[in-house]
Amino acid sequence: MKTTRSAKLFAEAQTLIPGGVNSPVRAFRSVGGQPRFITRAKGSRLYDVDGNRYLDYVLSWGPMILGHAAPAVISAIKKAAGQGTSYGAPTELEVALAKEIRAAVPSMEKIRLVSSGTEAVMSAIRVARAFTKRDGVLKFEGCYHGHSDYLLAKAGSGLATLGIPDSPGVPADFAKHTLTAPYNDIRTVQQLVKEHHRELACIILEPIAGNMGVVPPAPDFLAALRQLTADHDMLLIFDEVISGFRVRYGGAQALYGIQPDLTILGKIIGGGLPVGAYGGRAEIMDLIAPSGPVYQAGTLSGNPLAVTAGLATLKQLRARGVYKELEERSAALARGIGGAAKKAGIPLTQTRVGSMLTAFFTPGPVVDWDTAKRSDTKRYGTFFHLMLEQGVYLAPSQFEAAFLSTAHTSADIDKTIKAAATAFKKL
Structure with missing residues (x-):
């Protein structure tokens, strides 16, 4: 996946903006590598300056519940x-x-x-x-x-x-x-x-x-x-x-x-x-x-x-069935990721309420900050990049939520589960 323009922009940004970003988690510090500079978004997809396309589960950290550019x-x-x-x-x-x-x-x-x-x-x-x-x-x-x-x-x-x-x-x-x-x-x-x-x-x-x-x-x-x-x-x-x-x-x-x-x-x-x-x-x-x-x-x-x-x-x-659909697709995503992790022998604890969810790289349970921080953040960083290379954009931090939108389709969920299965095999 080509990231030349993002790399150039990030180098320039670091000479102008503290850490090269206007909010710290965007800098990819906890997962390594360099951030992707986004040029546009539509529905469940992000597009970066190098022309790469990503299936987005950050959704601007939650507000894009209808998907991008609804x-x-x-x-x-x-x-x-x-x-x-x-x-x-x-x-x-x-x-x-x-x-x-x-x-x-x-x-x-x-x-x-x-x-x-x-x-x-x-x-x-x-x-x-x-x-x-x-x-x-x-x-x-x-x-x-x-x-x-x-x-x-x-x-x-x-x-x-x-x-x-x-x-x-x-x-x-x-x-x-x-x-x-x-x-x-x-x-x-x-x-x-x-x-x-x-x-x-x-x-x-x-x-x-x-x-x-x-x-x-x-x-x-x-x-x-x-x-x-x-x-x-x-x-x-x-x-x-x-x-x-x-x-x-x-x-x-x-x-x-x-x-x-x-x-x-x-x-x-x-x-x-x-x-x-x-x-x-x-x-x-x-x-x-x-x-x-x-x-x-x-x-x-x-x-x-x-x-x-x-x-x-x-x-x-307010439309009838919106939250029901979000619940069903979020549950399907969590089930699929959990099943793929189990098959690969990866210790994973998933938490979810509606369309906000997290996969912690720990056998769990996760009930507070002390138990959350037992997660293997290095393994999460590797998983993050393996997913990114397959066109799935997750939060660049173990300690953030993933979100779904009404724009995420069943096909999107299937693609994400397959990408996770591939990533788990390489961990």
């Missing part, structure tokens, strides 16, 4: 762009998206649109602190909530990929307000809350962890957190940037029947354009300016192109 979304964006790209003033579109989100996620009684998941998390934590009049935050090891200072302690995603436990540049005075616990370990959480409940404003988590690879919540884990926070007048925050509208139309909270106090959304609600949102109980959200004293603002918040793309995407997802 006709209904592109058409809506083109029409919106012709009317202007940003106004810095309210639009009817913002109201429409907020109504759509609230109908799907009833716990979000009021919603504020922002431009990224990191911004949404930062703002949700701020209002949680204001509401409770406490400073402390409890998060979980391996859960990534964006790169705001106080949430980078033992975060997943890119930090896990690069082997960075915490980030330099974060003052100790910021980090001291953040407690961490193992994911799915309710006893440790209960002990920490017992010791620190007077200082804790909230517990924040991904209800389905997706940034240390996919790790589902243990039975009753979310319910126990809901009860614990209620008992101690703390807020429960679900970071559904990944799982929102991915595992079900109403997100993980609809799937598991647990309502948090605040929810963070992103990715799918922007249809592939930059967006974030946070929302929750009206009495909490009414503390945000201009209704209340908690300040948060953004020039591009509620950007008409992003909101238009989000509305067009959600309209398609």
Whole structure:
């Protein structure tokens, strides 16, 4: 597979951009080799500058649930762009998206649109602190909530990929307000809350962890957190940037029947354009300016192109049978890969919730960050490149999720399983 132009671009990019990329995991550091520079995408396929074609399971890290360049979304964006790209003033579109989100996620009684998941998390934590009049935050090891200072302690995603436990540049005075616990370990959480409940404003988590690879919540884990926070007048925050509208139309909270106090959304609600949102109980959200004293603002918040793309995407997802089809094809892919690994004698643990899944190179089980990081990352790197050479684009990190879209066909699934079988034989 020829990669000459990608290599040349990457060499030039490294003289201009730190590490040659604008988000760390794209640099292929944990799998080796060099990144492929993408020139276009359509449906379930990516195309690079050297003319190579790939079957894509990254999907821009999750938002492209309809596949790339979905006709209904592109058409809506083109029409919106012709009317202007940003106004810095309210639009009817913002109201429409907020109504759509609230109908799907009833716990979000009021919603504020922002431009990224990191911004949404930062703002949700701020209002949680204001509401409770406490400073402390409890998060979980391996859960990534964006790169705001106080949430980078033992975060997943890119930090896990690069082997960075915490980030330099974060003052100790910021980090001291953040407690961490193992994911799915309710006893440790209960002990920490017992010791620190007077200082804790909230517990924040991904209800389905997706940034240390996919790790589902243990039975009753979310319910126990809901009860614990209620008992101690703390807020429960679900970071559904990944799982929102991915595992079900109403997100993980609809799937598991647990309502948090605040929810963070992103990715799918922007249809592939930059967006974030946070929302929750009206009495909490009414503390945000201009209704209340908690300040948060953004020039591009509620950007008409992003909101238009989000509305067009959600309209398609409301169609009957969409999530059923995603479930069936995701299950078929997982079964096929699992069977191929078993036949080749490769120890593999697969985790999956709906159309987000991970194949960990470990005999498992994988229930938290400690068990996830036992994976053989070197073997995953070899597997990644063997798949890439066969035209299958997976996440360039063991500790990320794979995603399916409605554009992935049964033929795509079959091709991927065959490619995996070939790769496993060479490991």
